[in-house]
Amino acid sequence: MGACLGACSLLSCASCLCGSAPCILCGCCPSSRNSTVTRLVFTTFLFLGVLVCVIMLSPGVESQLYKLPWVCEEGAGGTSVILQGHIDCGSLLGYRAVYRMCFAMAAFFFLFTLLMTCVRSSRDPRAAIQNGFWFFKFLVLVGITVGAFYIPDGSFSNIWFYFGVVGSFFFILIQLVLLIDFAHSWNQRWLGKAEECDSRAWYAGLFFFTLLFYSLSIAAVALLFIYYTQPDSCYEGKVFIGLNLTLCVCVSIAAVLPKVQDAQPNSGLLQASVITLYTMFVTWLALSNVPDQKCNPHLPTRLSNETVLAGPEGYETQWWDAPSIVGLVVFILCTLFISLRSSDHRQVNSLMQTEECPPILEQQQQGVACEGRAFDNEQDGVTYSYSFFHFCLVLASLHIMMTLTNWYKPGETRKMVSTWTAVWVKICASWAGLLLYLWTLVAPLLLPSRDFS
Numbered sequence: 001m002g003a004c005l006g007a008c009s010l011l012s013c014a015s016c017l018c019g020s021a022p023c024i025l026c027g028c029c030p031s032s033r034n035s036t037v038t039r040l041v042f043t044t045f046l047f048l049g050v051l052v053c054v055i056m057l058s059p060g061v062e063s064q065l066y067k068l069p070w071v072c073e074e075g076a077g078g079t080s081v082i083l084q085g086h087i088d089c090g091s092l093l094g095y096r097a098v099y100r101m102c103f104a105m106a107a108f109f110f111l112f113t114l115l116m117t118c119v120r121s122s123r124d125p126r127a128a129i130q131n132g133f134w135f136f137k138f139l140v141l142v143g144i145t146v147g148a149f150y151i152p153d154g155s156f157s158n159i160w161f162y163f164g165v166v167g168s169f170f171f172i173l174i175q176l177v178l179l180i181d182f183a184h185s186w187n188q189r190w191l192g193k194a195e196e197c198d199s200r201a202w203y204a205g206l207f208f209f210t211l212l213f214y215s216l217s218i219a220a221v222a223l224l225f226i227y228y229t230q231p232d233s234c235y236e237g238k239v240f241i242g243l244n245l246t247l248c249v250c251v252s253i254a255a256v257l258p259k260v261q262d263a264q265p266n267s268g269l270l271q272a273s274v275i276t277l278y279t280m281f282v283t284w285l286a287l288s289n290v291p292d293q294k295c296n297p298h299l300p301t302r303l304s305n306e307t308v309l310a311g312p313e314g315y316e317t318q319w320w321d322a323p324s325i326v327g328l329v330v331f332i333l334c335t336l337f338i339s340l341r342s343s344d345h346r347q348v349n350s351l352m353q354t355e356e357c358p359p360i361l362e363q364q365q366q367g368v369a370c371e372g373r374a375f376d377n378e379q380d381g382v383t384y385s386y387s388f389f390h391f392c393l394v395l396a397s398l399h400i401m402m403t404l405t406n407w408y409k410p411g412e413t414r415k416m417v418s419t420w421t422a423v424w425v426k427i428c429a430s431w432a433g434l435l436l437y438l439w440t441l442v443a444p445l446l447l448p449s450r451d452f453s
Contacts, residue, residue, distance in 0.1 A: 102401035116386035167398025176433035213273035286426035
């Protein structure tokens with residue numbers, strides 16, 4: 001961990017890291033916006049923390065973590081405690097290290113959440129802290145990280161687990177909001193291109209992707225029934241799959257109802273197909289945490305003496321399964337999406353605390369960009385809420401903690417790695433997401449006096 005953080009610190013030693021955000025990319029991106037560069041650098045901090053977490057989960061690093069004060073107690077023979085029917089305690093050290101690394105990241109971003117409350121423009125003195133002093137902010141992050149590794153184990157992991165559960169739930173909802181916004185923008189732009197160019201190719205493209213997403217969703221449902229259910233058991237999984245499939249069919253029908261189409265001409269099956277596929281993805285993540293060997297092929301294999309193994313050679317527990325890898329990829333894409341763009345829809349901008357660039361200000365920015373230098377685009381007003389952006393990174397830190405640790409709960413892990421807590425959180429998040437999408441469809445009908453354009 002020290003070597004990794006030390007290597008990362010070398011990247012931050014350039015003199016421009018003590019200055020403003022545009023200075024960082026002025027050499028390679030002379031027309032960069034101040035607001036965009038700042039978000040990208042903070043996101044890079046988050047990704048560096050994720051990289052450290054991934055390194056900590058490797059077996060070689062886990063063996064070095066025995067030297068820290070909160071590791072497992074050693075037995076009489078000098079080996080870690082291994083109880084019959086339980087996972088080797090040493091294989092959990094990486095998880096506890098990830099808890100502390102993610103705690104440090106969450107604490108760092110929460111500090112900025114409080115510090116940047118009610119910043120209205122770059123003229124605020126606190127904006128200079130937001131957009132500059134990167135080397136010192138990196139040192140603060142490193143200091144919090146080092147301190148986190150000296151927190152006594154005690155009840156820390158148990159309490160922090162519940163913070164992770166709540167934060168991950170809300171981050172899944174944020175992912176869904178961004179996905180709904182992306183699907184709406186995609187559909188709206190391609191329909192506009194079709195009308196503007198008077199070409200059927202755009203309609204064919206929309207039809208192709210809609211059919212593709214629904215086909216993938218149907219295939220996902222079939223695979224979930226094959227691999228995560230049994231004819232005479234796994235009733236919870238059958239109910240979850242069947243119920244989510246039914247809800248997806250309902251929202252798809254609601255998206256093409258005549259009254260909904262009249263109120264929202266841009267609504268259609270493309271958005272519904274994207275939401276359906278994402279719901280099946282979250283359902284898959286939920287079922288991959290079911291603590292039943294018959295209903296979850298991702299659980300470690302049990303030998304006759306009930307010693308838990310995962311690899312074919314039985315030396316260590318294997319944590320990198322398909323749901324974790326796909327979840328990590330979706331997390332990275334979602335976090336980059338938060339950092340790079342504002343929505344085309346005013347309602348989403350209001351929810352995500354971002355706003356579009358005013359036309360007059362955009363013209364001024366284009367003039368500055370032509371001069372070949374980075375520019376401050378927030379002198380008259382911030383383009384995103386500094387505080388809310390950092391709060392999203394707090395939730396992202398908690399979500400990646402739960403993803404990388406497979407929702408490990410310290411109090412239950414010695415019995416089974418996966419817990420029903422993870423299953424219910426993800427299933428409830430999928431239901432909340434479907435209800436949120438349904439609300440975007442029926443809200444103009446229920447509240448006709450409000451503008452939902």
